[in-house]
Amino acid sequence: MSGKKTVGIGLVGAGFMGRCHANAFRSVGGLFDLPVAPALEILADATEQSARRAAAELGFNRGTGDWRLLVADPAVDIVAVTAPNALHEPIVLEALAHGKAVYCEKPLSTTAASALRMTEAAEAAGALTVVGFNFLRNPMIRLAREIIDAGEIGEVASFRGRHAENYMADPNVPHSFRTDPAGGGALADIGSHVISMARHLLGPIDGVSAESRTIHSSRPVSPGSDKRAPVEVDDVTHALVRFGNGATGTLEANWAATGRTMDLSFEIAGTRGAIAFSQERMNELLVWTPGRDGRTGFTRIESGPAHPPYGRFCPAPGHHLGFNDLKVIEVAELLAAFAQGSKGYPDFREAYEVQRIVDAMQRSAKNGLWTGL
Amino acid sequence: MSGKKTVGIGLVGAGFMGRCHANAFRSVGGLFDLPVAPALEILADATEQSARRAAAELGFNRGTGDWRLLVADPAVDIVAVTAPNALHEPIVLEALAHGKAVYCEKPLSTTAASALRMTEAAEAAGALTVVGFNFLRNPMIRLAREIIDAGEIGEVASFRGRHAENYMADPNVPHSFRTDPAGGGALADIGSHVISMARHLLGPIDGVSAESRTIHSSRPVSPGSDKRAPVEVDDVTHALVRFGNGATGTLEANWAATGRTMDLSFEIAGTRGAIAFSQERMNELLVWTPGRDGRTGFTRIESGPAHPPYGRFCPAPGHHLGFNDLKVIEVAELLAAFAQGSKGYPDFREAYEVQRIVDAMQRSAKNGLWTGL
Amino acid sequence: MSGKKTVGIGLVGAGFMGRCHANAFRSVGGLFDLPVAPALEILADATEQSARRAAAELGFNRGTGDWRLLVADPAVDIVAVTAPNALHEPIVLEALAHGKAVYCEKPLSTTAASALRMTEAAEAAGALTVVGFNFLRNPMIRLAREIIDAGEIGEVASFRGRHAENYMADPNVPHSFRTDPAGGGALADIGSHVISMARHLLGPIDGVSAESRTIHSSRPVSPGSDKRAPVEVDDVTHALVRFGNGATGTLEANWAATGRTMDLSFEIAGTRGAIAFSQERMNELLVWTPGRDGRTGFTRIESGPAHPPYGRFCPAPGHHLGFNDLKVIEVAELLAAFAQGSKGYPDFREAYEVQRIVDAMQRSAKNGLWTGL
Amino acid sequence: MSGKKTVGIGLVGAGFMGRCHANAFRSVGGLFDLPVAPALEILADATEQSARRAAAELGFNRGTGDWRLLVADPAVDIVAVTAPNALHEPIVLEALAHGKAVYCEKPLSTTAASALRMTEAAEAAGALTVVGFNFLRNPMIRLAREIIDAGEIGEVASFRGRHAENYMADPNVPHSFRTDPAGGGALADIGSHVISMARHLLGPIDGVSAESRTIHSSRPVSPGSDKRAPVEVDDVTHALVRFGNGATGTLEANWAATGRTMDLSFEIAGTRGAIAFSQERMNELLVWTPGRDGRTGFTRIESGPAHPPYGRFCPAPGHHLGFNDLKVIEVAELLAAFAQGSKGYPDFREAYEVQRIVDAMQRSAKNGLWTGL
């Protein structure tokens, strides 16, 4: 219909994130003015059957139970990886070997060592890579970054961030790849989001001191099972952090935070102003800057067309964005980078840096020492 | 790809709402499990050129500058109308004459008399009709309705609602179809939203007493023009309302509400509980119900999979919906009704009832009297 | 101890407000730098016994069961009236006859006619009068007034106010002076607060159209009684209002507002800015004024020393004021006016104007017509 | 007037807190039903002149420039200490030597060693002691404690607290006792508040790991001076904490928190529920407990008569308390303990425990190690 160059998409995984990726690839063309159009070529899932069903539902031309076929398929230009974390490395390495661009869900892998292998392979291949830290795509986060970069809040002095949800608060939530000792735990799963946010806004982290805790010592081995197995990963991690620019602060990853469903939040105090945000109210940014005595306070800025790329979704303010829209923005930037041959962001190198911090926190939580990076 | 029966979509208008409809039709298939799949057949816009460009951008097979061709086209099953209000009646009547189902933006028309003609034509044709009161589709509004219907807040005693935005607050915003004396004004434009909400939640309105005011007496005749013309419609209308169930309250429509971008909000007091909502925080519903002394308060419920059809967008709570998602829900319900041959909601009859209230308020604002319905 | 001239205080009534007045008179001297010091001379209550007990508890020298003795006592300079509304007129008239200054709780009386008699008597006597509309004393309200008066939000276009509480929401709350057909009802009781607020901030009201409703048709005749008697006053009143300056809006008085304990709130839209406030968060004022595109929003100003007379209570911001502090401010202004021989505010004339509006709304609610003032 | 036994009060210091204490002693008798009545005997300040003036203003019988006279005076039963921190120990030890009860502002002293000396002296003397951690007196905090103690949120798993203000955010705020290397710094000054809160709600803290930072390296030596001297204390301290009950968390003390005036706040996650609070909205407690699917959320409980001793201030809900009211509650509990001969809370022992934690954090911040307690 559009006569645009098409880009073949191969999607691995059809769960929570797989569906979200599929939706983004379907929507993006009608919202963003892109030089290329995604073509939903192949979907790979755990089994042939589930892959076929999902492909039909989500609008892919073909389904396969074998991701190896997908990453090797000539119709596929970009491989989107939404399989469990432990599969990221094998899938990605093989996709890179076939010369594909790779769009991988966070965390990049289960260990920093693995993430580094993936990063080096991608850099050697000169491949476009993007990692799914979708919360960075929020126009309100873009605004926060602009305010900081412009020096409007002075020098950043303190960062207090967390990612707190309650999806593992119930001790009867069963084991899954999320509790796998290899790469699981609250810190790896959602701590990676708030670490990426901290880096995105403040830059490098130099040192960490962390404290981890397993609140529920056992969980059912699988959904509905009476058998329980011990939990070896953290439910909650609190960490002190030192940034390269001198700022200090704390980060928390907590998947047993009763009452919270998406408190990816932070407060940044600069020497002349402050910024506060929570993903629970993702269309609002609270900003404090100096002003007339008795007239200052946090200003609640609501997202609108003045905050790109909000205008792509709606020409009027007040019509808020939702979570899925963040993924659409991510995919738009991925496709633009693909079309232009430019670098992706956050790329594997950036995701590896996040992973190094996760690893450093895990080591610190074990040995009780500050850990440099 | 899916083998589903397709439903041909003809979209009239490619502005703010036209793009929103197009996006919804593109997305809905991957999110909802529908028996039919929409096929984006024709897009009609003001000119041939703009229609062709928009068709390409939004993924329609064809574009036309003449909506008469669209409504007559055999490939079109559903005509979606997002043209300016004054065009709704001619387009809809002709679409009905061709046996089409009609999905029309709100307000249904510029006067109650016109809306009644459209309603009667649709009923005579036995056509499926749906009107774009998208805010009713919010899972949080569905929850509010369930709470009221189950009697959880007792008998509803009072409703205090408004739709307040600031898009006309600046006296230099020019004239447009929104300020057309035939069917324009804040009350018709956004008052219709809060009236439909009030009816959706509390049922029929029996009487109104209204007060309208034009804050800015003139506006530029067109964008960028130095010439100004008088404004003949209301910038703000406040009204007293009496509901059929005995409840009383107020409604406000205000498009000059400085500081507000989407305060479609209400507070409902029942004899045993209360509900409060604002579209500014569309993923939250505040509910008060009796409890242990000293432990009660408004509970801030966040939307999640427990609130259908949220789960269609995301299997986990905390990942909020955005405005465009409401349109996707609307389109899903439209297509389901089309596939099942069932009635749409809100249909023309319902939209006509809304329009009668708009009209009654306009009359009351002129003569200063309570007006029955 | 201080050598300051003392002012003899006679307090009539030792209930909710009586105790609040007593506390204010005790505290004020240590907080405000006043030229006079209040001396707590006599307290009158319904019976000799309760008056004596209350006098001892609240620090008055003497107690009496006969307010006639109090208003005639030469040691008394200021008569503070916190008895039920129906007693305001007789007490006040006699106090004025004895040349006293009068500090009377709101509403001034049970009817506008009565309030006018009191006002004329006070003006004839040249007496200092102050009426207890304590919510006007809030430093945040003073700020709101300054912002409006300075034209910072442009011309005021719309006022949306209410005073909503839940203290009569339960149909088993018994009758009291508050439900007395002579001067009772939600509108008289708390509507008077929001009317005084509206006048304080926007000036005269020219016309009203009101709708009243009795939600609970009967109540126990007295606490604990099984016998019920019909309710003849309003539980909730909604009104349209037109201000002298051209602004329009709504006012609500609701004592059956489930979930609300003190929603004396308003939103004011001016042509260039907006102000929002709720007594539920009495230390915050939300202000919107124009600014850089994409950077505006409501600013949450917290009360502090920059907002007089906050500094009298605390030299540092963040240490919020409470309700009783508002009464201390009221008493400080009363005593300062007494010492300087200046006029009080809001005086009887102002309270009479409020009462006229209450009366006009009551008439409008009966006859369904707009009522001029 | 009341015939009650009087208790002689000697107040040292007439600054911010001195005035607040004086107000509380003046007000308390009319609000609380106490067996004793405070008599404001002597006020000591830095100079004879300032003491005399303050005594007159605040209602004390006498003023003195020598606190030694005050603590020795037979008319004084309770010595209230609101002098700068470094003076706490000498004043308190001498007051104890004279057999007085002591009511001392926080922090108890400048070092843990000093606080221990004071504690042991008080215990040896069998003296009543109370320390001014007034934030614990909030009815909402009492409610939080009850909810925790009753197990309503299950086992407490995580505590995230801070005390953040902005009073030192400006590098031109001069040196004062608050920046004295002996006992100064954000951690000692306001960190003590959030530490006392954490202990009050969760019990003992076993270990800490802290990170301190001086944001502004120099400040004027005195108000208005051009001369600057280096700052040797922390502007912000972040700490990891381990509680005796197994919970983990973070604490922050920050007096350079731009935008914040009183964010003494915490969020507590238990295994079955959660509590959140900020002193910025001191009349609200947010509580999450399990409930019907899709109906849970944080409930905003507003303070009212159901939350003792709120009812002492007002018989109706919605009439919020202010900061000064917390001090009145503190003084009421002090006087009640004095009259009954019972122990005070928080007493010196408790304040010493707080101080030990401050000290441990300071050591940890220096050596970078976890520090046990």
Ligand SMILES: NC(=O)C1=CN([C@@H]2O[C@H](COP(=O)(O)OP(=O)(O)OC[C@H]3O[C@@H](n4cnc5c(N)ncnc54)[C@H](O)[C@@H]3O)[C@@H](O)[C@H]2O)C=CC1
């Ligand atoms: N960016 C974000 O906000 C989020 C990112 N994620 C990330 O997305 C990834 C997937 O998580 P979810 O979608 O929540 O998990 P999920 O369990 O819902 O989905 C995983 C999918 O992978 C498929 N799969 C398993 N083995 C496979 C194989 N051998 N070949 C092909 N497919 C296979 C499963 O059948 C399933 O469809 C994880 O890396 C996770 O960390 C998850 C949720 C949110």
Ligand SMILES: NC(=O)C1=CN([C@@H]2O[C@H](COP(=O)(O)OP(=O)(O)OC[C@H]3O[C@@H](n4cnc5c(N)ncnc54)[C@H](O)[C@@H]3O)[C@@H](O)[C@H]2O)C=CC1
């Ligand atoms: N449901 C909602 O929340 C909203 C509903 N609306 C409604 O949607 C309708 C359109 O409003 P907007 O999209 O905001 O206006 P718009 O001005 O952005 O778009 C109107 C479109 O109609 C086209 N048009 C004009 N004359 C035409 C003709 N003769 N044939 C075909 N197309 C023609 C224009 O070229 C333009 O593309 C109105 O009825 C409005 O009330 C608008 C905004 C929000």
Ligand SMILES: NC(=O)C1=CN([C@@H]2O[C@H](COP(=O)(O)OP(=O)(O)OC[C@H]3O[C@@H](n4cnc5c(N)ncnc54)[C@H](O)[C@@H]3O)[C@@H](O)[C@H]2O)C=CC1
């Ligand atoms: N400014 C404000 O925010 C408020 C004002 N009010 C006003 O204060 C007044 C009193 O209300 P509440 O204190 O709530 O009532 P209340 O019922 O608590 O107290 C009334 C007091 O008047 C006494 N009284 C009755 N008859 C008397 C008599 N013949 N002589 C002397 N005392 C007599 C009663 O014994 C009782 O102590 C009313 O006018 C009410 O509208 C009440 C609450 C809040």
Ligand SMILES: NC(=O)C1=CN([C@@H]2O[C@H](COP(=O)(O)OP(=O)(O)OC[C@H]3O[C@@H](n4cnc5c(N)ncnc54)[C@H](O)[C@@H]3O)[C@@H](O)[C@H]2O)C=CC1
């Ligand atoms: N509980 C709370 O929320 C707060 C507690 N504080 C504590 O209260 C204490 C005092 O702090 P502020 O009132 O803010 O200080 P401030 O500087 O306002 O007042 C200190 C007072 O002590 C007096 N003073 C100094 N030397 C003296 C001497 N030799 N003899 C007698 N008086 C002397 C000064 O003249 C001044 O009146 C500190 O320990 C501080 O930590 C302060 C603020 C809030």
